[in-house]
Amino acid sequence: QGRMTVEDFISKLDTGADAKAAAKLSEKEPFGVLVIGGGPAGVAAAIYTARKGIRTGLVAERIGGQVLDTNAIENFISMPYTEGPKLAAALEAHLHEYEIDVMKAQKVASITDEDGLKKVVTETGAELRAKQVIIATGARWRRMGVPGEEEYRNKGVTFCPHCDGPLFKGKSVAVIGGGNSGVEAAIDLAGVVGHVTVVEFLDTMRADDVLQRKLKSLPNVDIILSAATSEVVGDGKGVTGLTYTDRETNESKIIDVEGVFVQIGLLPNTEFLDGVVDLNERKEIVISDRGATSDPAIFAAGDVTTEPYKQIVVAEGSGATAALGAFDASIRG
Incomplete structure (x- = not known):
């Protein structure tokens, strides 16, 4: 390659x-x-x-x-x-x-x-x-270190919203990370993609308040807190979903997405x-x-x-x- x-x-x-x-x-x-x-x-x-x-x-x-x-x-x-x-x-x-x-x-x-x-x-x-x-x-880029991340790199897993955001026009994507870079990426992507889900490990986002207010004002954005990403799921050709563990209930859940933007630093x-x-x-x-x-x-x-x-x-x-x-x-x- x-x-x-x-x-x-x-x-x-x-x-x-x-x-x-x-x-x-x-x-x-x-x-x-x-x-x-x-x-x-x-x-x-x-x-x-x-x-x-x-x-x-x-x-x-x-x-x-x-x-x-x-x-x-x-x-x-x-x-x-x-x-x-x-x-x-x-x-x-x-x-x-x-x-x-x-x-x-x-x-x-x-x-x-x-x-x-x-x-x-x-x-x-x-x-x-x-x-x-x-x-x-x-x-x-700091990696998540979960199964599927490397397998689907450049097949749905990406690290640059500015570069790759337009490739997901109209699709559902996840942004991993609730710091400034993650929230800025989610705001940017919300204007291009169909839906954005922000997945944050902690029980609160660390981004600046002004960014959080902007993010929460967008109609096509969901925020999931206390979520430990556990696997990127795909069909061999591309990403089809993201599995995470709810850190409060220890329950494993999956969201359907076609792109995963890793924004953890x-x-x-x-x-x-x-x-x-x-x-x-x-x-x-x-x-x-x-x-x-x-x-x-x-x-x-x-x-x-x-x-x-x-x-x-x-x-x-x-x-x-x-x-x-x-x-x-x-x-x-």
């Missing part, structure tokens, strides 16, 4: 491939800018720095990031419709239009200082060095950044309006940052901003 790359296959076939690749990568000369992450933000950042004539490297697990796991994309401006794997392929093709050293199948483990440079070490042991670093490692990929740059309470990288972080040699972009809107088109703009911010800092510093 395109989720494994050539690098993945080689790694599985040759148990010594990782060590060999790491040794080869460690021989590279220092980069002017090293971009960490291969999603829309990372690709945009790398292209922008390369266009400035900076020696640019990009290190990532895969090119495309979360885009690869997205089915239909209808809100990428200038492109009425595309699919995740196609957009990811276009991102990679654009990368190769420039002299960018692309290093795939590499996950970064740490960033430290060494002789006036940033030393970036990957989990395979490769050591890369750069004058500046742009972090664009993205985020991942994003987890930014910043596990390797504790003590490196300032993070907020959600572990997102705190950035300025130029993509700068608390470390003058490190910039950041996209879903991994405090940028509030996690969208492909926003991530690309964020990547360009971080690249221009890094360039501006280099010529002034």
Whole structure:
């Protein structure tokens, strides 16, 4: 399905491939800018720095990031419709239009200082060095962890109401989560789909009062509290229902839906950044309006940052901003 790359296959076939690749990568000369992450933000950042004539490297697990796991994309401006794997392929093709050293199948483990440079070490042991670093490692959706969730992912289970809401026009859907993101998603979806059921684990919703009032004013929305989602049900082709346990009566119930929007939070990929740059309470990288972080040699972009809107088109703009911010800092510093 395109989720494994050539690098993945080689790694599985040759148990010594990782060590060999790491040794080869460690021989590279220092980069002017090293971009960490291969999603829309990372690709945009790398292209922008390369266009400035900076020696640019990009290190990532895969090119495309979360885009690869997205089915239909209808809100990428200038492109009425595309699919995740196609957009990811276009991102990679654009990368190769420039002299960018692309290093795939590499996950970064740490960033430290060494002789006036940033030393970036990957989990395979490769050591890369750069004058500046742009972090664009993205985020991942928090999963429910129930049967059927993975089986029906992109077959009814989705994580992006802005991206996939129109695909469920006139249909019944469930939104999992009663926080701000869940309630905002339900309000958004109510204007598109036939019916929305919000399923919240706690006995009260945590969203802001103004959002709750708006949600409760909508005629095609139901709210179920004290509900522990237990299974996503389907017919093999798509979602047909959602099973939950009433936490007050311990009774198992099912609702008929064709879509399940999981809105229980994003987890930014910043596990390797504790003590490196300032993070907020959600572990997102705190950035300025130029993509700068608390470390003058490190910039950041996209879903991994405090940028509030996690969208492909926003991530690309964020990547360009971080690249221009890094360039501006280099010529002034």
